[in-house]
Amino acid sequence: MxxxxxxxxxxxxxxxxxxxxxxxxxxxxxxxxxxxxxxxxxxxxxxxxxxxxxxxxxxxxxxxxxxxxxxxxxxxxxxxxxxxxxxxxxxxxxxxxxxxxxxxxxxxxxxxxxxxxxxxxxxxxxxxxxxxxxxxxxxxxxxxxxxxxxxxxxxxxxxxxxxxxxxxxxxxxxxxxxxxxINLNYVNSIRIPKYEARARLNLPKDKIIVLYTGKVYYGYKEIDYYISTAKLLSDKYLVLIVGGRKDHVDRIRNENENAGNLRFISFVPPNEIYYYHFAADILLIYYPSGFILNNYRSPGKIFDYMASGNPIIAADYPVLEEILESNKEALFVEKDNPAKLASKIDELARDTERRKILAQNAMEKVQRFxxxxxxxxxxxxxxxxx
Structure with a gap:
C-alpha cells in the first residue's frame, strides 16, 4: 500500500x-x-x-x-x-x-x-x-x-x-x-527548564514573557493586536513575537522602536521554536475576526503551546474549545480587543497558582492530540x- x-x-x-x-x-x-x-x-x-x-x-x-x-x-x-x-x-x-x-x-x-x-x-x-x-x-x-x-x-x-x-x-x-x-516524544526529548531556555536564548530572567510564535508579516492584524497590547502593559512584561521573514519583521520593528517592552525575532527553525515556548510565561493565540477559517481551524501551534508547560490565552472562537476547555486548560478572551487581552494577561500574570493549573491541565490534554x-x-x- x-x-x-x-x-x-x-x-x-x-x-x-x-x-x-x-x-x-x-x-x-x-x-x-x-x-x-x-x-x-x-x-x-x-x-x-x-x-x-x-x-x-x-x-x-x-x-x-x-x-x-x-x-x-x-x-x-x-x-x-x-x-x-x-x-x-x-x-x-x-x-x-x-x-x-x-x-x-x-x-x-x-x-x-x-x-x-x-x-x-x-x-x-x-x-x-x-x-x-x-x-x-x-x-x-x-x-x-x-x-x-x-x-x-x-x-x-x-x-x-x-x-x-x-x-x-x-x-x-x-x-x-x-x-x-504534535510529536510529544520529540518535545519531551528536548525539554529544558524555563531558566535554562532563557539563558540559551539570551532572554531576560526578570521579565514576564508573553509569547506569540507563528505567522508574521507586515499588515497582519493579529500582529497589530499584539503590538497594541504590549503598549498597554507595564515594563515588567516582555511581549515577544517570533517568526516571519526578516524584511517584514524589520519593517514592523522599525515602526515600533519606541515600545520598550516589545521584541521581534524573525524566522526560527521549527526544531528550535520549542525553546521559546519553554522560556515563556504566557502564550498567545489571538486570531482577528473576519476570516471564515476561524470557525473551523485546528492550528498546529496550539498543540505546541499545550505541550510547553505554560498557560495559554486565546481568542474566544468556539472551534478552539473543541481542543481547550475554557478556564480549565486555557483562558479565552473577547476577540479584536487588545485592551481586554492586556487585562487578561495582567490578571493571569498575578495568579501564579492558576498559571500552573492551566498549564498542567493543557499538558495532560495534549496527549490526546x-x-x-x-x-x-x-x-x-x-x-x-x-
Whole structure:
C-alpha cells in the first residue's frame, strides 16, 4: 500500500503549517509500504532561508521519502499562472509514477484543482484512491462536485465535519473530523527548564514573557493586536513575537522602536521554536475576526503551546474549545480587543497558582492530540469499508 502526499509548498522553507505536514507524514509513514511527500521547489526571495535537509530542519525520522518537483515560480513575484505550473508538474509526475500502479495507492491532497489529474487517472485505474483534507466548506459548485468524487474526506475539525455531514448527507460516510497534532516524544526529548531556555536564548530572567510564535508579516492584524497590547502593559512584561521573514519583521520593528517592552525575532527553525515556548510565561493565540477559517481551524501551534508547560490565552472562537476547555486548560478572551487581552494577561500574570493549573491541565490534554493518534484514526477510517 502506497501513499503520495502532495503539497503545493516548498517544504524546505519552514513554516508552522509545513511543519504540521512533515510531522504528520512522519507518523503516517509507518502504515504504508512507502509514503512519498511531494513538494514543489520554488525560487526564493533573498531574505528567505532554505534548508538542504528536510529531516533535520523539522527534526523528523525518515519514515517517508521526500520528493521535490521543480517549478518556475518566484516567491517574491507570484504570477496568476503559477497554479497552472503546479498542476502541470503534478500531472506529469502522476502520469510517470502513478498511472500504472498495481497496488492500492492513495493520493492525499488539500487543493481541489490539483486533484483533477488524479481523478482522471482514478477513472482508468481503480487501485488509485483519493484522500482529501478539507479546512473550509466548499465555496463553489465545482468544489462541491469534486468533493463527492473523493474516496475519503478528512475535515480539519469536528465542527467542520458535522457541517459537511449535514450538508452532504449522501457522502457523510466518507467524512472524518480530526484535529492537527504534535510529536510529544520529540518535545519531551528536548525539554529544558524555563531558566535554562532563557539563558540559551539570551532572554531576560526578570521579565514576564508573553509569547506569540507563528505567522508574521507586515499588515497582519493579529500582529497589530499584539503590538497594541504590549503598549498597554507595564515594563515588567516582555511581549515577544517570533517568526516571519526578516524584511517584514524589520519593517514592523522599525515602526515600533519606541515600545520598550516589545521584541521581534524573525524566522526560527521549527526544531528550535520549542525553546521559546519553554522560556515563556504566557502564550498567545489571538486570531482577528473576519476570516471564515476561524470557525473551523485546528492550528498546529496550539498543540505546541499545550505541550510547553505554560498557560495559554486565546481568542474566544468556539472551534478552539473543541481542543481547550475554557478556564480549565486555557483562558479565552473577547476577540479584536487588545485592551481586554492586556487585562487578561495582567490578571493571569498575578495568579501564579492558576498559571500552573492551566498549564498542567493543557499538558495532560495534549496527549490526546499526538500525530501518532491522528494517523492511527485516519488509517482506521481509510481501512473501514462501507
Amino acid at each position: 502506497y501513499l503520495y502526499y502532495f503539497t503545493p509548498r516548498d517544504l524546505q522553507v519552514a513554516r508552522v503549517d509545513r511543519q504540521c505536514i512533515v510531522r504528520f507524514c512522519e507518523a503516517f509513514g509507518k502504515y504504508f509500504d512507502k509514503l512519498f511527500l511531494i513538494s514543489v521547489k520554488i525560487k526564493l526571495a533573498e531574505e528567505e532561508i532554505k534548508s538542504d535537509d528536510l529531516y533535520q530542519l523539522y527534526g523528523v525520522k525518515r519514515t517517508f521519502e521526500f520528493v521535490q518537483l521543480p517549478v518556475n515560480i518566484y516567491q517574491k513575484n507570484p504570477k496568476k499562472f503559477d497554479a497552472l505550473k503546479i498542476l502541470w508538474a503534478y500531472s506529469v509526475f502522476a502520469f510517470r509514477n502513478i498511472r500504472k500502479c498495481k497496488e492500492e495507492t492513495y493520493i492525499y491532497l488539500k487543493n481541489y484543482a490539483y486533484s483533477i489529474p488524479f481523478l482522471f487517472l482514478k477513472f482508468f485505474n481503480k487501485k488509485i484512491k483519493i484522500i482529501f483534507e478539507i479546512h473550509n466548506p466548499p465555496k463553489k459548485y465545482y468544489q462541491a462536485y469534486l468533493m463527492k468524487k473523493f474516496d475519503k474526506i478528512i475535515a480539519n475539525s469536528n465542527v467542520l465535519a458535522k457541517e459537511l455531514m449535514e450538508t452532504y448527507q449522501g457522502i457523510s460516510y466518507k467524512i472524518l473530523g480530526t484535529h492537527q497534532g 499526538t500525530w501518532e493518534k491522528r494517523a492511527e484514526g485516519i488509517i482506521q477510517f481509510i481501512n473501514h469499508k462501507r
